[in-house]
Amino acid sequence: MARQNRVTPLGELIADPARGLVYGNRGCLHDDAGRIRRRYNGKRWISCRLRFRGWHRDPLMQPGRFTELFFLDEATAFAAGHRPCALCRREDYVRFTDIWRDLHPREAGADAIDARLHRERVDPETRAHRLHDGVLEELPDGAFVLMDRAPWLIHGRDLRRWTAAGYRERVPRPTRQRVAVITPPSSLAVLHVGWRPDVPFLHPSAHAPATSVRRPGEHSTVVRTGDADSPRTNHTGGAPGDRE
DSSP states (O other): OOOSOEEOTTSOEEOOSSOOSEEEEOSOOBOTTSOBOOSOSSSOOEEEOSOSTTOOOSSSSOTTSOOOEEESSHHHHHHHTOEEOTTTTHHHHHHHHHHHHHHOTTOOSHHHHHHHHHHHHBOTTTOSBOOEEEEGGGSOTTOEEEETTEEEEEETTEEEEEETTEEEEEEEOOSSOEEEEOSOHHHHHHHHHOOOOSSOSSOGGGGSOOSOOOOTTOOSOOOOOOOOOOOOOOOOOOOSSOOO
16 A cells, blocks of 8 residues: 655645655654654755665654655655755755855755745645745746646646656646746746756656647647656665755
């Protein structure tokens, strides 16, 4: 039975047998029986490598330890509000903080980054994922928007619908249309500058050719981008925490 440790672009935790390409955590979210009891625990939400120094934890979701999370790709982790781990992704973390320093000169260090991201990703009243207003044509590649109650990836001139196993449909990206943006504003700014991480930024299905195209709001034509699921990669790494 699949564990409830797959993360959607909206930061939700779902159970799905497909395995992601990026690993991470946001504290201990499960009880002693391995059942998810909270959406997050603290402000330190990080994304990690699947493998690091040969570390291996078995079984997952051990009592009192952090909850191991999996993302389809780095774009999904960014949308959910995570940032690179300072331990297992040191080079990515340094690049991220260099960009962040230019964007937010008065905010240095992991604590300041996490505090701002937390304000941008969590609605203070509902504690659900916070959405932001934006214009589609102004958003960078790798950003996620909410359309038809589903998360869609911005990929060139197209939008690709997210699923736990990969990107399944595409529609042409409309222009001059305001949308609900899922990716937090500060993460959007990093994408605008240009982000090329050492972990997979996009799942391979994002680049798969589509057989047809439908317009937003039309339901007669479904655009498929292939049936390749996330690789069944065994988790043998990831950082147990985040440190500088």
